[in-house]
Amino acid sequence: MSNVAVVTGASSGFGAEFARRFAQAGHDLVLVARRRDRMEQLARELTAAHGVTVTVIDADLAEADGAQRVADRIADAGLKPAALVNSAGFGTAERFADEDPARIADEIRVNVLALTLLSRLLMPSLLAAPEGFLINISSTAGHQPVPTMAVYGATKAYVLSLTEAIWHEVRGSGLRVLTLCPGPTETEFFEAAGTDRFRVGKVVGVRESVDEAWRALHRPSPPPTLTVGLGNRVNALGARLAPRRLTLAVTARLTARGGRANIENS
Ligand SMILES: NC(=O)c1ccc[n+]([C@@H]2O[C@H](COP(=O)([O-])OP(=O)(O)OC[C@H]3O[C@@H](n4cnc5c(N)ncnc54)[C@H](OP(=O)(O)O)[C@@H]3O)[C@@H](O)[C@H]2O)c1
Known part of the structure; x- marks a missing residue:
């Protein structure tokens, strides 16, 4: 089976x-995710609507061998994925x-280690597909350091760097590689984080993202990175061009105000 898409974090959101x-x-x-019931419900919905075959793998990607175990289960099922969404x-x-x-x-094992190893372990299969896809989800937090979210921002900067390098390495193959950098998006992310600090600026819908x-x-030549929304793209450019001290000061102010501003606007 060569048209299989593997999606981690499939129990909610992106x-x-x-x-x-x-x-x-x-x-x-x-x-792939931990909440099997959620994925089984989605599997039923998608099989009924589109006639596709859905395999559910419950796995904790915070475990050091999480990615390897997922790859093993995919191989044991005889599947050769064409697409991977981390x-x-x-x-x-x-x-x-x-x-x-x-x-x-x-956080580092899920956001960095599992994403990297799963990308690597499935890479031969993605490259062999006539039309392969690798989509790694970074964040606008990956465009600059983020005081009070230092680790999260660093994991997302890593994803951005890794995936852009892969994009360049596989140019000319059939594999389309995209780093997705969403801004605040209405998913269960804020609930899981237990804070509104991530709600910096306009919160958009997951479907539109x-x-x-x-x-x-699906552009003829996909870009290495898509930062969702014009405002976020302008901010990302500003963060790259401004002196680091200024970028840090502005980012710190925005994250400190994030939760409060959005509660006031809601
Ligand atoms: N929403 C935003 O504002 C936003 C903005 C920028 C980037 N992002 C990024 O987008 C990606 C998806 O997040 P989301 O917004 O869709 O949030 P979400 O609705 O909370 O989804 C997160 C997904 O990750 C899975 N997950 C978390 N820990 C896991 C673990 N240890 N093992 C396996 N799966 C695990 C969750 O599944 P289980 O709980 O069932 O395991 C869930 O399916 C993340 O990488 C996030 O950093 C989100």
């Missing part, structure tokens, strides 16, 4: 939405000195 998009396009799916991830938001070391380790990503991926 992952579930990308799963819907790939199913609409006729791809069979492998859904959407599993979460954020912590505290001053660095107050962060829980165990939670930091989980995935629509934008889908269009970018």
Whole structure:
């Protein structure tokens, strides 16, 4: 089976939405996350709507061998995926000195280690597909350091750097690679983070963000990175051009005000 799309973080948010998009396009799916009931419900919905075959793998990607175990289960099922969406991830938001070391380790294992290893382990299969896709979800937080979200911002900067390099390495193959950098998006992300600090600026719908990503991926020559929304693209450019001190000061102010401003606007 060569049209299979593997989606991590498929139990909610971006992952579930990308799963819907790939199913609409006729791809069979492998859904990966911890909440099996959520994925089974989505599997039933997508099989009924699009006639696709959906395999559900419940896995904790915070475990050191999480990615390897997922890859093994895919291989054991005889599947050779054409697409991979690494959407599993979460954020912590505290001053660095107050962060829980165990939670930091989980954050790095899910956001960085699992994403990297799964990309690497499935790469031969993605490259062999006539039309392959690799979509790694970074964030606008990856464009600059983020005081009070130092670890989260660093994990997302890593995803951006890794995926852009892969994009360049595979140019000329059939594999389309995209780093997606969404701004605040209405998913369960804020709930999982347990804070409104991530609600910096306008919060957009997940469907419109995935629509934008889908269009970018299907351009004749997809860009290495898509930052969702014009305002976020302007901010990303500003962060790259401004002196680092200024970027840090502005980012710190925005994240400190994030929760409060959005509560006032709601
Ligand atoms: N929403 C935003 O504002 C925003 C903005 C920029 C970037 N992002 C990024 O977008 C990606 C998706 O987040 P989302 O917004 O869709 O949030 P979400 O609705 O909370 O989804 C996160 C997904 O990650 C999975 N996940 C978390 N920890 C996991 C673990 N240990 N093992 C396996 N799966 C795990 C969750 O599944 P289970 O809980 O079932 O395991 C869930 O399916 C993340 O990488 C996030 O950093 C989000």
